[in-house]
Amino acid sequence: MESFRNFEHKFEYSIIGHSGDSPNLEFVKPGRYPKTEKDVFKVISQMSAHSQYCLSGDNTLSATSMAMREIIKEDADDYIVVVLSDANIGQVTSSMIFIGSLADQASKLKSALGSHAHVCMDTKDLPQIIKSIFLSSMV
Structure with missing residues (x-):
């Protein structure tokens, strides 16, 4: 809220929360x-x-998808979604596969995300990419 003050x-913007409840x-x-400061409080x-x-649990991924x-x-x-979460991401191995790309967008995202991101420019490569994700999680 402070970040947007004087830029309304x-x-x-909206502020949407997520928890084990929703x-x-x-x-x-x-x-x-x-x-006012009272409203912010x-x-x-x-x-x-x-x-x-709230109930324990996590809705980070469903909240992100919904947003x-x-x-x-x-x-x-422009569209910007910022996700703040206390999720214990270490408990879950997550990967993203970008199917297709405009220019080098997918490659840039892959570089930023490291080994948890993959680019698939031809759908026939998708099974091998998914297999590599499973194999790397076994290491």
């Missing part, structure tokens, strides 16, 4: 931003209270 005219907990709606208090009393689907419903110049 330029950016539209992948979609709306704390700040687009266009209905906290105006109310939002933070709601977030804190929810985190204390990506929802954000593109409105026409905009």
Whole structure:
């Protein structure tokens, strides 16, 4: 909320939480931003209270997927989804496979993500890529 202060005219944002209870907990709606420090405190208090009393579990991936689907419903110049999570990602081996690419977008993402990202420009290579993911998880 602090990051957007004085930029509300330029950016539209929402703050959506996720927990073991739900992948979609709306704390700040687009266009209905906290105006005072008291309003900001109310939002933070709601977030804190929810985190204390929610069920254990994690909806990070479903929340991220939902955010990506929802954000593109409105026409905009840019779309940005920022995910903050306390998920214990080390318990899960996750990989991304980028099928196709515009220019070198997939290669850049693969470079940033390291061994957990793969680029598949020809779908006949997909089984081998998936096999390599499984084999590397066994090491």
